[in-house]
Amino acid sequence: MKDSLIIALDFPNKGQVREFLEPFENEQLFVKVGMELFYAEGPSIIEELKKQNHKIFLDLKLHDIPNTVKSAMKVLASLDCDLVNVHAAGGSEMMSAALEGLESGTAPGQKRPCCIAVTQLTSTSEIQVKLEQQIEVGLQESVLNYAKLAQGSGLDGVVCSPHEASFIHCQLGAEFLTVTPGIRPADSGHQDQKRTATPEFAREQGISAIVVGRPITRAINPLESYLKIKNAWKGVYQ
Numbered sequence: 001m002k003d004s005l006i007i008a009l010d011f012p013n014k015g016q017v018r019e020f021l022e023p024f025e026n027e028q029l030f031v032k033v034g035m036e037l038f039y040a041e042g043p044s045i046i047e048e049l050k051k052q053n054h055k056i057f058l059d060l061k062l063h064d065i066p067n068t069v070k071s072a073m074k075v076l077a078s079l080d081c082d083l084v085n086v087h088a089a090g091g092s093e094m095m096s097a098a099l100e101g102l103e104s105g106t107a108p109g110q111k112r113p114c115c116i117a118v119t120q121l122t123s124t125s126e127i128q129v130k131l132e133q134q135i136e137v138g139l140q141e142s143v144l145n146y147a148k149l150a151q152g153s154g155l156d157g158v159v160c161s162p163h164e165a166s167f168i169h170c171q172l173g174a175e176f177l178t179v180t181p182g183i184r185p186a187d188s189g190h191q192d193q194k195r196t197a198t199p200e201f202a203r204e205q206g207i208s209a210i211v212v213g214r215p216i217t218r219a220i221n222p223l224e225s226y227l228k229i230k231n232a233w234k235g236v237y238q
């Protein structure tokens with residue numbers, strides 16, 4: 001998990017995923033399957049990606065009552081992904097239930113998937129936290145509060161933006177995972193993301209893993225873009 005670059009496979013079907021992955025045949029990847037692809041293709045897309053030896057983050061961001069999340073996680077555990085997640089806003093009882101579900105669904109001899117919690121989405125701004133969510137303490141404190149709840153519930157880490165990761169590590173330890181979307185090379189647009197940062201900035205923050213979607217998947221040459229971002233993230237310059 002540490003130092004991974006996770007590619008968000010935000011595609012509507014398997015056909016487009018296959019086409020996208022073609023140039024990557026020599027790369028062992030860490031890929032993220034989100035709602036669009038999973039709702040369209042179901043567990044078969046996970047099986048296909050596993051056969052290609054890619055690591056998988058199943059990003060379904062579960063958020064429901066504890067019993068429902070526990071049962072859903074039990075089912076997801078059987079898919080044998082590397083990483084799954086919930087929304088921390090579901091609360092500590094829900095997060096503990098998610099872990100119980102994952103543990104009960106993990107086959108003997110199989111490793112339980114890591115489970116992380118989304119704190120504040122990277123598409124959320126400071127203003128939205130104050131005006132829409134009415135959280136007076138502000139964004140950074142809200143992210144930290146969710147991260148503490150997640151850690152207290154036994155989760156392995158959080159999804160946050162690159163701007164909160166080092167603060168979280170200082171408060172909750174280096175081993176607690178920080179997985180950060182919102183990564184944008186200096187020359188690319190932000191689209192709907194609000195809390196963005198370059199891969200170089202991410203490297204300096206001690207982040208556990210970065211998630212990159214459109215800057216790679218929508219690039220004219222996705223492999224070239226992937227390698228460029230990966231090198232910047234790892235601090236390799238040619």
Ligand SMILES: O=c1ccn([C@@H]2O[C@H](COP(=O)(O)O)[C@@H](O)[C@H]2O)c(=O)[nH]1
Pocket residue numbers: 008010034118120121122123159160181182183193211212213214215
């Ligand atoms: O706070 C969050 C949580 C999840 N995401 C997901 O990450 C990718 C980012 O894609 P880009 O194209 O690089 O913006 C996407 O799949 C989101 O669902 C996030 O962005 N922020």
